[in-house]
C-alpha cells in the first residue's frame with residue numbers, strides 16, 4: 385500500500401466526503417512531486433555547472449550564495465524577466481503549446497518512480513510501459529517547437545530529434561524488458577523489491593545499453609545533436625525566450641532527473657540500501673548517475689549524425705536483442721539460486737559481445753581519419 | 755591485441771578528465787585575488803610629479819589625442835608655474851608617448867588598471883588626481899628608476915604576499931605530445 389493510499393484511508397476514517405477523500409491526496413501528491421522535482425532540478429543545475437567547471441579546471445559559479453548555490457535561482461529570475469518573443473511568421477498556437485507538451489510528460493514520469501517504500505504516487509502494475517509511453521511524448525513537443533519557430537536551424541534539430549529519439553527508443557525498451565523478465569513484473573515497486581542484488585551486476589550489458597540509449601533520449605552529450613550549439617546554434621529552442629525557454633530548460637534537467645531515477649530504480653536497487661533512510665539512498669544513486677553523465681559531457685565530443693544512427697541500429701539494437709535472448713534463456717534454464725553464476729556468465733557475455741561487435745562495427749573500414 | 759578500435763580511447767579520455775578534478779583551478783577569483791601585473795604596465799592612469807614639471811608642454815605636443823590640457827604663467831625668475839594640467843583618461847589611448855617625450859621625467863604611466871567610473875567627468879584627471887598617492891603609483895614604463903621598488907609580476911600565480919596559494923602545474927602527460935597520432 386502506498387503512502388498516498390494510506391492518506392486516503394485516513395481521510396475516509398475521518399468521515400470526509402467522497403470527492404475530498406479522492407482529491408485531497410491527489411493534489412497533495414502532485415504538489416509534493418512538483419516541489420520535489422523543481423528543488424532537485426535547481427540543485428542539479430548548480431551541481432552540473434560546478435562539476436563541469438572542475439572538470440575544465442575552472443571553479444564554476446561560486447559567488448551567489450555559499451558556493452554559488454543560489455546561482456540557478458538568479459538565472460531563473462533572469463530568464464523569467466526576459467521579453468517573450470514570438471517570431472513573426474511563427475505558428476503562434478504551436479509555438480505556445482510546445483514547451484508545455486515537452487515539460488508536462490516529464491513531470492508525469494515521476495508519478496511512477498518510487499523514492500522509498502510506498503513513496504510513489506501510483507503503483508501502476510504496468511509502470512514501465514507507462515514510462516515508455518509517456519517519455520516518447522516529449523519528442524512531439526520538440527518537433528512542434530522546431531516546426532512552429534519557422535527557423536531552418538530549429539527544423540534541422542526537429543528532424544534530428546525524430547530520427548534520434550525513435551531509433552534509440554528500441555534498444556531502451558528492449559533492455560528494460562530484460563529487467564521485467566527477471567523481476568517478473570512491470571510494477572516499479574515490485575522490480576525494486578525483486579532486486580536482492582542490483583540488476584546492474586546481473587545485467588551489465590542491459591545497463592550499458594539502457595544508459596547509452598537514455599543518454600540519447602535525453603539529448604545529453606555526446607548525443608546532443610538537437611542542441612548542437614556549434615552547428616545549429618541552439619536547436620529546437622532557438623526562437624524561444626522568457627518563460628517558454630525556462631520550460632525547455634527545466635525539461636532538459638527534469639528528464640535527466642527522471643531517467644536517473646528510472647536507472648536507479650531498474651538497475652541500482654532503487655531506494656534499497658543499508659543504514660540510511662530510503663530517500664537518501666535513492667538520491668545518492670541519482671546523483672551518482674547524474675555525475676557520471678556530466679563526466680561524459682566533459683569528455684566526449686559530439687557524434688556525427690550518421691554515426692549516431694548507425695550506433696543505434698547497428699550496435700545497440702542487435703546487442704539489446706541478444707541481451708534479451710540471453711536473459712530469457714537464463715530465466716528459463718537456470719534456477720534462481722544460482723545468482724552468482726548468472727552474474728559471472730553475464731559479465732562474460734557482455735565483454736565478449738562488446739568486443740565482437742566493436743570489431744564488426746567500424747565506420748569507414750576502421751580508419752579514424754577520413 | 756590492439757584495443758584502439760574497442761573504445762579504449764573513450765576510457766583514456768574519461769581518465770584524463772577525471773584527473774582534472776584533482777588539479778587546482780587555473781582561474782583567479784578576480785576581485786578577491788589579483789595577479790601582480792607587469793612592472794612596466796601602461797595602466798589606465800598617469801602619474802604626474804609637479805615638483806619636476808617645468809611646464810614645457812612637450813607632453814601635450816606629443817600626445818596623438820591632443821589630450822593633455824596645460825596652461826602656465828611666468829613665475830619668479832624664468833620658471834613656469836603650471837595652472838592647469840589635465841588629462842582626460844576617457845580619451846587617452848595609453849600609448850605612453852607623453853611619458854616618453856617628457857624631458858624631465860615628470861610624467862609616468864600608472865600601475866592601476868581598475869579605473870572604471872560612473873561619470874565621464876570623473877575620468878578627467880586633474881592636478882590633484884594625477885599626483886602620487888598610496889593607490890596611485892607610477893609604473894616603471896620608460897622610468898626604470900621605479901623598477902626595483904615594484905613587486906615582480908606573477909603570472910598564473912596566486913598572490914603569495916597576501917597568503918594565497920601557489921598553483922601547481924602538473925604536466926598533461928608524461929609522454930611526448932602527439933605521439934599517439
Ligand code: SF4
Pocket residue numbers: 816817818819820821822841845846847848849850851852853
Ligand atoms: S598616453 Fe598617449 S594618449 Fe594618453 S595622454 Fe599620453 S600621449 Fe596622450
Ligand code: SF4
Pocket residue numbers: 806807808809810811812813814824855856857858859860861
Ligand atoms: S613634458 Fe614633462 S615637464 Fe614638460 S610639461 Fe609635460 S610633464 Fe611637465
